[in-house]
Amino acid sequence: MLPRNSVPFRQTQPIRCQSSNQQPAKDDGFVIEDVPHLTDFLSNLPSYPNPLKQSQAYAVVKQTFVSTDDVVAQKVVVQKDDPRGVHFRRAGPREKVYFKSDEVRACIVTCGGLCPGINTVIREIVCGLNYMYGVEDILGIEGGYRGFYSKNTLRLTPKVVNDIHKRGGTFLRTSRGGHDTNKIVDNIQDRGINQVYIIGGDGTQKGAALIYKEVEKRGLQVAVAGIPKTIDNDIAVIDKSFGFDTAVEEAQRAINAAHVEVESVENGVGIVKLMGRYSGFIALYATLASRDVDCCLVPESPFYLEGNASVDGKDASGNKLLLDVGLWLTEKIKDHFTKVQKMAINTKYIDPTYMIRAIPSNASDNIYCTLLAQSAVHGAMAGFSGFTVGPVNSRHAYIPISRVTETQNTVSLTDRMWARLLASTNQPSFLKAMSCMKELIKRM
Numbered sequence: 001m002l003p004r005n006s007v008p009f010r011q012t013q014p015i016r017c018q019s020s021n022q023q024p025a026k027d028d029g030f031v032i033e034d035v036p037h038l039t040d041f042l043s044n045l046p047s048y049p050n051p052l053k054q055s056q057a058y059a060v061v062k063q064t065f066v067s068t069d070d071v072v073a074q075k076v077v078v079q080k081d082d083p084r085g086v087h088f089r090r091a092g093p094r095e096k097v098y099f100k101s102d103e104v105r106a107c108i109v110t111c112g113g114l115c116p117g118i119n120t121v122i123r124e125i126v127c128g129l130n131y132m133y134g135v136e137d138i139l140g141i142e143g144g145y146r147g148f149y150s151k152n153t154l155r156l157t158p159k160v161v162n163d164i165h166k167r168g169g170t171f172l173r174t175s176r177g178g179h180d181t182n183k184i185v186d187n188i189q190d191r192g193i194n195q196v197y198i199i200g201g202d203g204t205q206k207g208a209a210l211i212y213k214e215v216e217k218r219g220l221q222v223a224v225a226g227i228p229k230t231i232d233n234d235i236a237v238i239d240k241s242f243g244f245d246t247a248v249e250e251a252q253r254a255i256n257a258a259h260v261e262v263e264s265v266e267n268g269v270g271i272v273k274l275m276g277r278y279s280g281f282i283a284l285y286a287t288l289a290s291r292d293v294d295c296c297l298v299p300e301s302p303f304y305l306e307g308n309a310s311v312d313g314k315d316a317s318g319n320k321l322l323l324d325v326g327l328w329l330t331e332k333i334k335d336h337f338t339k340v341q342k343m344a345i346n347t348k349y350i351d352p353t354y355m356i357r358a359i360p361s362n363a364s365d366n367i368y369c370t371l372l373a374q375s376a377v378h379g380a381m382a383g384f385s386g387f388t389v390g391p392v393n394s395r396h397a398y399i400p401i402s403r404v405t406e407t408q409n410t411v412s413l414t415d416r417m418w419a420r421l422l423a424s425t426n427q428p429s430f431l432k433a434m435s436c437m438k439e440l441i442k443r444m
């Protein structure tokens with residue numbers, strides 16, 4: 001984890017607006033957590049009318065441009081006397097842009113693990129830049145962050161990316177590790193890149209924040225836009241991450257297969273392992289959707305079994321390596337029944353994790369990815385930088401990168417969603433069992 005104090009940008013302040021007729025902030029607890037803008041450090045940057053004004057498609061829109069004062073509330077369930085709370089800038093096209101279309105040289109990079117929908121995001125960044133803003137110079141950085149300095153770039157056009165959304169994986173390939181901020185920014189500068197689109201999870205977004213910080217330090221006119229990606233759905237602030245719905249749908253197929261298998265034999269026990277390094281969202285939602293599961297174990301709900309399911313190693317990005325909990329649990333269950341219960345059981349263990357990650361996104365994720373990509377393009381063209389995009393209470397917003405990297409979402413065991421799961425499976429609440437055990441130990 002990056003130490004908290006090296007998270008480069010978090011601006012929490014009363015309303016900061018770009019329009020001159022803004023009233024001073026009233027003391028009603030209204031806070032906008034704003035994202036950086038290129039004019040923060042390049043004060044004389046010229047602006048131009050947004051070419052979308054000329055777009056035939058957008059001519060039908062009643063209000064083509066998002067007002068500079070439009071914000072999205074982080075909390076929508078409030079009480080009458082509550083302060084107005086935290087808000088983020090609403091994403092979307094702005095009246096003024098800070099790049100001339102023929103001067104844009106954009107690049108796209110994908111890092112970290114796979115997730116359904118990455119190719120749709122790549123496709124829609126390329127098509128969005130080209131169709132909406134007339135940008136023609138778009139480069140693909142291959143193989144993750146290290147691709148900036150270890151590989152040649154790929155020229156991306158709408159024709160090249162036309163069909164990629166129908167495929168899983170990432171057209172640009174990906175990697176873990178290899179982030180060297182100075183070398184990356186040197187390369188951005190050398191190649192004359194002025195818009196950087198970075199698709200990846202928490203680690204990638206931390207890297208994006210460092211790139212933005214270095215760009216700002218060097219005073220470069222470079223827009224850095226992060227598009228949050230993770231199959232685990234553990235990204236803070238945003239409603240959910242792209243590909244999650246697709247993953248849940250696919251996970252159900254594995255659960256169904258296990259169910260069919262064990263229903264067809266005597267003493268059948270099905271075990272399905274799903275992804276989620278530190279968060280059990282896929283398991284929770286797949287369990288609720290399928291209704292066939294008798295017990296759902298998630299990392300957030302501690303349960304006791306002797307043994308140790310972690311190893312000391314780390315992957316190239318510094319993420320802790322974890323042992324295969326599924327195989328381990330299967331052995332424990334077998335042991336228990338044969339040795340303790342003296343009963344022969346028929347276990348069927350299914351590990352569909354990489355199958356779930358490797359598929360193309362479903363219809364709703366495809367649409368979601370399109371909105372994310374277009375929001376990122378509008379934000380970069382409008383001169384925002386060091387920002388990430390995502391839906392907050394169903395409205396797309398520009399969010400400071402540090403807000404999505406400083407914490408990770410986890411399943412809350414005190415929320416109604418977890419109660420729904422307990423009601424569906426009838427499993428014990430291990431939280432209670434754990435606290436009873438702790439209480440007993442204390443009394444001993």
Ligand SMILES: Nc1ncnc2c1ncn2[C@@H]1O[C@H](COP(=O)(O)OP(=O)(O)OP(=O)(O)O)[C@@H](O)[C@H]1O
Pocket residue numbers: 001002111112113114144145146175176177178179200201202203204205206207208210229230231232316317319
């Ligand atoms: N704290 C950090 N600072 C700078 N770069 C980082 C940091 N953490 C990770 N990175 C870089 O980001 C890239 C991806 O990181 P990582 O492998 O952790 O995946 P991720 O983006 O978190 O995605 P996921 O966890 O969903 O697979 C790697 O190239 C890694 O070097």
Ligand SMILES: O=P(O)(O)OC[C@H]1O[C@](O)(CO)[C@@H](O)[C@@H]1O
Pocket residue numbers: 113114201230231232275276277315
């Ligand atoms: O095997 P890989 O590619 O390193 O990815 C594994 C990890 O990546 C994730 O998909 C995302 O962090 C985790 O759920 C999983 O543990």
Ligand SMILES: [Mg+2]
Pocket residue numbers: 112201202203
């Ligand atoms: Mg990660």
